[in-house]
Every structure is written in C-alpha cells, then in structure tokens.
Amino acid sequence: MPREAFAESVARFLDEEFAERPVLASSLGRMEAAGELDDLSQAAFEGRAARVARWLDRLAKIPAEGLDRDDQVDRDLLLAELRGRAVETEWQSWRRTPDGYVGLGLAGVFTLFLHRLLPERELAAAAAARLRQVPRVLDEARHNLDPELCSGLLVKRAMAQCQAAITFAREVVPAEVSEEALGANLAAAGEAAASAYEGFMPFLEDLAARAAGSPALGEERYSRLLLSKELLPWDARQLRDRGRRQVDLIADRLAEEVDGPWRERVERLREQRPTTPEEMLRAYEAAARRAREFITRYRLVTLPEDEECSVEPAPIFQRVILAVASYSQPAPFGPSRRGRFFVPWPPLGASPSEVAQRLRASSFHRIPTTSVHEAYPGHHVHLVSARENARPLRAVVGTSFFSEGWALYAEQMMADQGFYLERVDELIGQLEARRFRALRIVLDTSLHIGDMEFEEAVEILVREAGYPEPTARAEVLRYCAAPTQAVSYLTGCLQIEALKEKFLATGQGELRDYHDRLIRLGRGLPMPLAERCLQPAEE
Incomplete structure (x- = not known):
C-alpha cells in the first residue's frame, strides 16, 4: 500500500x-x-x-x-x-x-x-x-x-x-x-x-x-537551503570556510605547475584570446570535438546513441544577463538527444571595447575546460544520459549541486586522465577555472550573509579571476539573483570526487562504471541521495 x-x-x-x-x-x-x-x-x-x-x-x-x-x-x-x-x-x-x-x-x-x-x-x-x-x-x-x-x-x-x-x-x-x-x-x-x-x-x-531592498537572502535562510534542501552538513559560514581553504589549495597547485609567478603567467594567457566572436565560436567547436574524441577513445563514459551537441551563440535575450557559457538540454520528455552549448556572445549593440572585454573571458587556455564542462563529458553527457532513468520525478526535480558538481568534476577528471597533458597552458586554465569556483563559494556566501557589498565582490573578481569589469558585474548580479547556485559547482564536485573513491574502493566497478551509474540517476539528486543509490543492494 x-x-x-x-x-x-x-x-x-x-x-x-x-x-x-x-x-x-x-x-x-x-x-x-x-x-x-x-x-x-x-x-x-x-x-x-x-x-x-x-x-x-x-x-x-x-x-x-x-x-x-x-x-x-x-x-x-x-x-x-x-x-x-x-x-x-x-x-x-x-x-x-x-x-x-x-x-x-x-x-x-x-x-x-x-x-x-x-x-x-x-x-x-x-x-x-x-x-x-x-x-x-x-x-x-x-x-x-x-x-x-x-x-x-x-x-x-x-x-x-x-x-x-x-x-x-x-x-x-x-x-x-x-x-x-x-x-x-x-x-x-x-x-x-x-x-x-x-x-x-x-x-x-x-x-x-x-528600490530600498537588499538582494541578500540572509544567513539563516541561506543555511536552511544548504541543510534542508541540499542535505549538506555545513551551514553558510562553514561552507565559506571550506571555500577559502580551496582557494588557497588550488593556488598552491597552480604554483607547482607554473615556472615562475603563476599570476603573471595567467595574466599573459588571458591576453591570448579570439579576436572576433566567430573565431571564438570555432575554437569552442574544435575543443568540444576534441573532448568527445578523448572520452570515446579512453572509454571514460558511455555515450547514449544519437546524442548530439551543437555549439551556438547565446540567445539574444540571454547575452545581457549571462556573461559565461551555458548549456540547454533536449526536452527530457521529447524525442531528441540534441543539446545546445551556448557560447558567451556579445550583446546586441555592444561597442568594440565591450566585445573585446567579452572575448577576454574566452581566452584560448580556458576554452578547452569550458567545453569539457558544458559538453563532453559535462552537462550534455549527463543530461542526455539521465533521460535513460525511467523515474519521471527525477527528470523534473533536481539540484545544481549535482549537475554543476558533475560538470566541474568532469574538468578535473579529464585533467587526471591526461586531456591537458600536452598543453600545459590548458591545464593552467583548468586549475584557474577550479579556483574561480572556490572564489564563488566565498563571494556568494558573503553576499547573502551580508558580510560583503556588491562592489567589493566585483573588485575581487576583477583582481582574482581576471574578469573585465562588465563581465564581473554580470557575474556578481547572478549571485545576487540566485542564492546558493554559485556555491554548487565546487561543493558538488568535491562530494562527487569523495564518492568516487568510495565506489572504487568497494570494488563495485571501474571509473567508467561509476560515471555511467552516477549520471543515469537523474537530473540531479542531492549528493547524500546519490550515494544511497550507489550503495551495494544488500546494504
């Protein structure tokens, strides 16, 4: 009953x-x-x-x-x-x-x-x-x-x-x-x-x-979202502390990979970027193809039949509110397996200076890891694979802590498997992107707790992430509009990495088995629920 x-x-x-x-x-x-x-x-x-x-x-x-x-x-x-x-x-x-x-x-x-x-x-x-x-x-x-x-x-x-x-x-x-x-x-x-x-x-x-209000959600509500919706063991301040530690840990890793001051190397790499939006689009297309070939060659995940991911300019109405790449899944209850990887196109009417600043956020050393995140084996592979789960609730209800966590996990996993091995600049781009996600944890929690003002967050992104000011402003506005979304990337990634170690240690399968089972659990379970699904049946 x-x-x-x-x-x-x-x-x-x-x-x-x-x-x-x-x-x-x-x-x-x-x-x-x-x-x-x-x-x-x-x-x-x-x-x-x-x-x-x-x-x-x-x-x-x-x-x-x-x-x-x-x-x-x-x-x-x-x-x-x-x-x-x-x-x-x-x-x-x-x-x-x-x-x-x-x-x-x-x-x-x-x-x-x-x-x-x-x-x-x-x-x-x-x-x-x-x-x-x-x-x-x-x-x-x-x-x-x-x-x-x-x-x-x-x-x-x-x-x-x-x-x-x-x-x-x-x-x-x-x-x-x-x-x-x-x-x-x-x-x-x-x-x-x-x-x-x-x-x-x-x-x-x-x-x-x-307007006289504040966009800050407040510490108590923010913590309730973490604890009651995402089923995390950390409140807002504890999560911020984890983010700060990760910022430092990833900076140490960058220092190990770079001969000389890593910040200077990264700044030089940021200047090596496409000169037109069309060149940017071609670079993303090439990187997505390369990533797909890599995961197929090394059997890192099973691709569903008939899947396809097209790389396209961001929709017109999205360009003014989202300054980074994004992904749009095929309708879960529809017949197609074609997803869209939208690249950060300049808004209509953007001045030459604004176009150049938007392109700066797509420097060549960052394009490969972004393509991994959005397409192969990131969002696209996850969401077309999740369609194979027959439980309809999981196609409708989900959390970004899983979906964004998986996409960031994919970036690190591809690094571990040697995707960037012959291109040190791209490995630097992957580590830089991971550190940026750690910064997001610090900024998002601080903004919504009320410990940081908008302009301070913008300045930190310009200084620490190298974002042009208009891009940094659009990014921080996104944090203000969607509390906890920005912290989901690295928080979920670290949980997926920890769960991978448990899965492999218990002899349930190889790396590909872990990936195949995890991404077919649905659109995005809170990680404690995902872990429960992957436990051996007798438990």
Missing part, C-alpha cells in the same frame, strides 16, 4: 506542477498547455505557498518503511525540493525581483522554437498566444513588486533584459517560421509583446529609483 500511495502522490504532484507551470512543462516536452504562460498574480503565488505546505504534510504521512530504495530516494528528493521552496516562499522573491516576470515570456517562446516539438503551424500559434499574454504578466509585475523590498541592482539587471526582450519579440521571433502567413501573425503578436516591454521600461526606471 505505501508504494501505491507514493506512486499516486508523485503522479499527482507532477500533474499539478505542469498545470501550474506551463512554461516549465513545455521546456521538458509536455506540450498540453504550449500556448499558456504561468499565472504570476499575487493569488497564484499565495496558492503556490499553500501547495508547498500541503505537499510537505502529505509526504510526511507516507512512511519510508514499505517503500523500496528508489521510492525512498524519490520521497526524500521531493521533500528536499519542497523544503527549499518553503524558504523561497518565505523570502517572497516575487515581490522583490522583476527577472521572473520579464524572462517568462522570453523563455516560454524561446524554448518552443528551440525544441520544435509541434508542427510548425501549431508551434507558431502557441508562440503567438504566449506573446499576447506578455502584457498580462507585466501587469502582474506592476501589482506585485514592492519598492521597499526590491534591490535596485536587480531591477537594473531586469531593465537590460527587458531591452533585449523588445528586440527578441519584434525582430527574432517572426523569422522562426517558414510560412509567410505564420510569420505575419507572429510579427503582430511579437509587436504586442514588444510594445508591452517598452511600456514596462518606465515602470522599471521608477522602481529602480525607489
């Missing part, structure tokens, strides 16, 4: 989730409400808070006894997710940050055309319907956002995103279809959305001028 009750609960939770979040649903390949945008009204957010409380109570009444190991893991995964949502509900980000309102229509339309899971006529109709709902979503933002709670920094970030949204809706979307009549309908819907974004800009300007 407990197993049947739990299976029914999971199915009901997912049905509610997809009904409540149609943009998420379509991005995952569930197209029942492809023409709808989420309800972001105050009443809807209050309903979501009640739903979180209701589901926490319901799951607590399903005892772990009587469930098999996979069901127990899924139960604990969902409980962890809901505890995290309870913290976010308490924080009321929907009253504090415009990002979710501005970005919803963008993501909702972009992912439709990215995955193309409907015939073109239906796809165009769904996209047009979503574009026509943008004014409603922005009206909800006007009602919900509270200048006493909003951070001026994050409001200004949303203003840049809003400007990109105007171009996306007006110029990019109509070109996504081949039929002239469909394009005309999309152009009309895009014009309605673009006009709504233009009308929203004065509201954001006024909101930025009056």
Whole structure:
C-alpha cells in the first residue's frame, strides 16, 4: 500500500506542477498547455505557498518503511525540493525581483522554437498566444513588486533584459517560421509583446529609483537551503570556510605547475584570446570535438546513441544577463538527444571595447575546460544520459549541486586522465577555472550573509579571476539573483570526487562504471541521495 500511495502522490504532484507551470512543462516536452504562460498574480503565488505546505504534510504521512530504495530516494528528493521552496516562499522573491516576470515570456517562446516539438503551424500559434499574454504578466509585475523590498541592482539587471526582450519579440521571433502567413501573425503578436516591454521600461526606471531592498537572502535562510534542501552538513559560514581553504589549495597547485609567478603567467594567457566572436565560436567547436574524441577513445563514459551537441551563440535575450557559457538540454520528455552549448556572445549593440572585454573571458587556455564542462563529458553527457532513468520525478526535480558538481568534476577528471597533458597552458586554465569556483563559494556566501557589498565582490573578481569589469558585474548580479547556485559547482564536485573513491574502493566497478551509474540517476539528486543509490543492494 505505501508504494501505491507514493506512486499516486508523485503522479499527482507532477500533474499539478505542469498545470501550474506551463512554461516549465513545455521546456521538458509536455506540450498540453504550449500556448499558456504561468499565472504570476499575487493569488497564484499565495496558492503556490499553500501547495508547498500541503505537499510537505502529505509526504510526511507516507512512511519510508514499505517503500523500496528508489521510492525512498524519490520521497526524500521531493521533500528536499519542497523544503527549499518553503524558504523561497518565505523570502517572497516575487515581490522583490522583476527577472521572473520579464524572462517568462522570453523563455516560454524561446524554448518552443528551440525544441520544435509541434508542427510548425501549431508551434507558431502557441508562440503567438504566449506573446499576447506578455502584457498580462507585466501587469502582474506592476501589482506585485514592492519598492521597499526590491534591490535596485536587480531591477537594473531586469531593465537590460527587458531591452533585449523588445528586440527578441519584434525582430527574432517572426523569422522562426517558414510560412509567410505564420510569420505575419507572429510579427503582430511579437509587436504586442514588444510594445508591452517598452511600456514596462518606465515602470522599471521608477522602481529602480525607489528600490530600498537588499538582494541578500540572509544567513539563516541561506543555511536552511544548504541543510534542508541540499542535505549538506555545513551551514553558510562553514561552507565559506571550506571555500577559502580551496582557494588557497588550488593556488598552491597552480604554483607547482607554473615556472615562475603563476599570476603573471595567467595574466599573459588571458591576453591570448579570439579576436572576433566567430573565431571564438570555432575554437569552442574544435575543443568540444576534441573532448568527445578523448572520452570515446579512453572509454571514460558511455555515450547514449544519437546524442548530439551543437555549439551556438547565446540567445539574444540571454547575452545581457549571462556573461559565461551555458548549456540547454533536449526536452527530457521529447524525442531528441540534441543539446545546445551556448557560447558567451556579445550583446546586441555592444561597442568594440565591450566585445573585446567579452572575448577576454574566452581566452584560448580556458576554452578547452569550458567545453569539457558544458559538453563532453559535462552537462550534455549527463543530461542526455539521465533521460535513460525511467523515474519521471527525477527528470523534473533536481539540484545544481549535482549537475554543476558533475560538470566541474568532469574538468578535473579529464585533467587526471591526461586531456591537458600536452598543453600545459590548458591545464593552467583548468586549475584557474577550479579556483574561480572556490572564489564563488566565498563571494556568494558573503553576499547573502551580508558580510560583503556588491562592489567589493566585483573588485575581487576583477583582481582574482581576471574578469573585465562588465563581465564581473554580470557575474556578481547572478549571485545576487540566485542564492546558493554559485556555491554548487565546487561543493558538488568535491562530494562527487569523495564518492568516487568510495565506489572504487568497494570494488563495485571501474571509473567508467561509476560515471555511467552516477549520471543515469537523474537530473540531479542531492549528493547524500546519490550515494544511497550507489550503495551495494544488500546494504
């Protein structure tokens, strides 16, 4: 009976989730409400808070006894997710940050055309319907956002995103279809959305001028996310201490690898970079091919059949808010195994100086380890492999501590296997990238505890990571907008490295077996749950 009750609960939770979040649903390949945008009204957010409380109570009444190991893991995964949502509900980000309102229509339309899971006529109709709902979503933002709670920094970030949204809706979307009549309908819907974004800009300007809030989540809430959602044994300050130790440890390793002062060597390497975005794209493509050939030749992980990863410029609306590379997975419930590795393209209208600064973040010695992280065997290999897990909850619910942890683990594992052996500069790039992730732990925890101001964090990234100031600002704004995400990379990586040693020591298999089993556990289990899944069956 407990197993049947739990299976029914999971199915009901997912049905509610997809009904409540149609943009998420379509991005995952569930197209029942492809023409709808989420309800972001105050009443809807209050309903979501009640739903979180209701589901926490319901799951607590399903005892772990009587469930098999996979069901127990899924139960604990969902409980962890809901505890995290309870913290976010308490924080009321929907009253504090415009990002979710501005970005919803963008993501909702972009992912439709990215995955193309409907015939073109239906796809165009769904996209047009979503574009026509943008004014409603922005009206909800006007009602919900509270200048006493909003951070001026994050409001200004949303203003840049809003400007990109105007171009996306007006110029990019109509070109996504081949039929002239469909394009005309999309152009009309895009014009309605673009006009709504233009009308929203004065509201954001006024909101930025009056914003009196802080983006800092606060130490107690931050620690609760770590302990209750991510199931970590460290609170915010303990995690920051671990980050500081890692910064020093990795600096020592850099000193061992470099003949002479490592900072001077790294600074010289940062100046060796592509001169145009097109050259940058070609360099990333070549590095991704090389990484794929390496993991295949040395049998480091089993690649799913029909997988493909294309390397593309970042989407227009993403360029102003994300200054680093990213990955977009194929829809888990769709048929394709083609992922997209987006490289950090300059924003539209960027000056020659701004283009040069964006390219500086993609110096040649860093491109290989970034390609490992995003594509082979990092995010792409993980997420196309995770589709082989038949448990639907694990395709929907996951943590970046696993997914980003795996991608950073992949960087170090490839170094250990000799991927950078003949290219010392690339090994330096890998270590530099790892140290940057340790810096992220220090910065993210300090910002949200309230021990560091925004400008101080920017200065540290410019000085310690060598980022141009605009890139550093975009990076720190991301930390402000997404507490705990930045600490997930190295924290999860260290957990995966420790679990690997346990796996190999117990004779359960070789390195490839560990990789194959781990990445097929799902989109991203908290690491204690992943470890439970990999324990021998008799335990």
